[in-house]
Amino acid sequence: MKDTGHMPSSRLLRESGLPKWALLLALSTAFTVFLELFGLPASLLIGPMVAAIVLALTVGKGKLRVPAWPLQFGQVLVGLMMARTITPDILGTMAKDAPLFLLFIFSVIAIATGLGWLLTRWQVLPGTTAVWGSSPGGASAMVIMSEAYGADARLVAFMQYLRVVFVAVGASVISRLWVAADGAEPPPLILFPEVDWPALVTTVAFAALCAYTVRRLRIQGGMIIVPLFLGAFLQGIGLMKIELPMWLLALAYALVGWSIGLRFTRSILSHVARALPRVSACIVLLMALCGCMAVALHVFAGIDPLTAYLATSPGGADSVAIIAASSNVDVPFVMAMQTGRFLVILLIGPTLARFIARRSGLAENPV
Helix, strand or coil: CCCCCCCCHHHHHHHHCHHHHHHHHHHHHHHHHHHHHCCCCCHHHHHHHHHHHHHHHHCCCCCCCCCHHHHHHHHHHHHHHHHHHCCHHHHHHHHHCHHHHHHHHHHHHHHHHHHHHHHHHCCCCCCCHHHHHHCCCCHHHHHHHHHHCCCCHHHHHHHHHHHHHHHHHHHHHHHHHHCCCCCCCCCCCCCCCCCCHHHHHHHHHHHHHHHHHHHHHCCCCHHHHHHHHHHHHHHHCCCCCCCCCHHHHHHHHHHHHHHHHCCCCHHHHHHHHHHHHHHHHHHHHHHHHHHHHHHHHHHHHCCCHHHHHHHHCCCCHHHHHHHHHCCCCCHHHHHHHHHHHHHHHHHHHHHHHHHHHHHHCCCCCCC
16 A cells, blocks of 8 residues: 655646646647637537547556546536527427428438448448447537447547538538628637526536436436436426536536547557548538438428528538528528437437447447
């Protein structure tokens, strides 16, 4: 047993990991600011994740690890962030044109699942990882859910956030070309907005209760599912206002990003590099096929082309929301389509992933 009574303070500081955490925080801030300069909507998660990967690959012994409780609290906050977008207006828009929404939602999911199946058959990625990585839902939620159901969250994150970058850039370019005369810019990131403090206290207490309940009852995938559905319900009937200032979401994103990034190894990075060409090709093909769906939505349903394109964009609901808000489109329609697809993926994703893995004849294997 170590005698820490006379241990020098410098050694105590090193063994506590504080210098590494300080370095991780500094790197995360630098990467996030850099990505924000390019207007990447997912920068608050991608920045910390990339910083954690850099640290994991350069620091050998004494690697950092995000403690379970803070990580689970951050995951619940992500679920509440999703719940906040499910408003009565969006549900009303979905209900009004339910057959149209269901047709296009399931069409996009079918295309994405088919590409995930191909990646699994080609053994580009192991087992259910390719299916979760291809799922056109909220990227952060898909990463959290995939880990709960046994997929490799590192590779799922690689696929999801690579697609977020592709979709965000593609949608931004098309939006700018379509409304070049508009000159509208995406809204700036406000880290410290005005806060409804009573609502914030209620939200944080509710998030802590959800995390405790899910952990105690061992609900699989519950860190996203429970706060999302329960939070949306309480918000819908007016019993709770979900207050999530950007600084709190930034903390939640950082915890999730660090948790994924700190588990990267050189072998995983090597696998990512080998998979990059075929994964990128599948993402471009998915975007092209979703573009064809947008054309069909315009021709047969009379939806204006830009609204149709943003509504059918495969994933990155947060990035699509930001682009839609600064474009002359039907924002409720776009968000209803994106939200509806996310909810369907959330409900059928685990079953779909297991089905594809069985059909492909491959089990989930570590890389």
